[in-house]
Amino acid sequence: xxxxxxxxxxxxxxxxxxxxxxLLSERGPALGTSRQGTASGPDDAGLLPLDxxxxxxxxxxxxxxxxxxxxxxVCNAGVxxxxxxxxxxxxxxxxxxxxxxxxxxxxxxxxxxxxxNLHLAERPRIAxxxxxxxxxxxxPGGSYIYRASKAAVLNMGRNLxxxxxxxxxxxxxxxxxxxxxxxGGAAADIDVQEAAEGxxxxxxxxxxDHTGVFExxxxxxxxx
Numbered sequence: 001x002x003x004x005x006x007x008x009x010x011x012x013x014x015x016x017x018x019x020x021x022x023l024l025s026e027r028g029p030a031l032g033t034s035r036q037g038t039a040s041g042p043d044d045a046g047l048l049p050l051d052x053x054x055x056x057x058x059x060x061x062x063x064x065x066x067x068x069x070x071x072x073x074v075c076n077a078g079v080x081x082x083x084x085x086x087x088x089x090x091x092x093x094x095x096x097x098x099x100x101x102x103x104x105x106x107x108x109x110x111x112x113x114x115x116x117n118l119h120l121a122e123r124p125r126i127a128x129x130x131x132x133x134x135x136x137x138x139x140p141g142g143s144y145i146y147r148a149s150k151a152a153v154l155n156m157g158r159n160l161x162x163x164x165x166x167x168x169x170x171x172x173x174x175x176x177x178x179x180x181x182x183x184g185g186a187a188a189d190i191d192v193q194e195a196a197e198g199x200x201x202x203x204x205x206x207x208x209d210h211t212g213v214f215e216x217x218x219x220x221x222x223x224x
Contacts, residue, residue, distance in 0.1 A: 005029070005069045005070065006028070006068065006070060006071065006072075007024045007029070007071065007072040008072070008073050010033045010050060010052060010074065010076050010077040010110060011076040016076060016176050016195055017032065017076040018192070019196035020076065023197065024072070031048055033047055033048045033050035033077070034049070034050070035050070042064045048061060052077050052102060052106030053105070062116075065114070068117055068120070069117060069118075070114055070121055070124070071125065072126075073110070073111065073117075073118060073125070073126045075126070075127065075128050076129045077107075077110075078102060078129065079102045081095050082143055085142075085144075103146075103149035103153065104152045104153060107156065108156060115169075125170045125203060125207070126170070127172050127174060127199070127202075128173045130175060131175055132222055134148075134152070134154050135151075137223045137224075153173065154173055157172070157214070158173075158212050158224070165211055165212075172206045172210070172211070174199055174216070175216045175217065176195045176198075176199055177189060177195050177217045198217035198219070202217065
């Protein structure tokens, strides 16, 4: 039985995720997720419910997606909870726990959950939406929790690339740019359309010979 491949984008209810889902849907089968969801099933055009911090939620979606080949898994769901926090009084332990639950553990569990679907695809790829804020080359101060979570994503992506290379699954980590979204703010450099178009070009170029990269939305290699 032949399974039609598709793209799956987490955190697709707004911002970069919504723009990615829209553009990918114009090219072929694509599904998006959000914590609330608006779809009744994997063939519905709405968003599938998925809370990446919940094992039960991941398992429920995996059961719906059983037997479906995923050729592109975009791990976009993320939070930035410590914006503007004070070093002397902020960054409480719960902020660390909540951020890492989504941005790190949630990403890993998403990849782990959908590995069977990726193995069914002819050209399986995993795209992790990271940030240059996680690079060891940048230390302007502040945003300690978010920066630490994105640094962990960089490390995770490189190790996933190593482990998944023998099975032909390529992994890329991408800085989407400073984008005008709720997270990026109104003063950011580019809009979501420009970011999404650039990212999709990077996803298109991703393959076994290119796995483990950390690139910007416009195609530049970024130092780890």
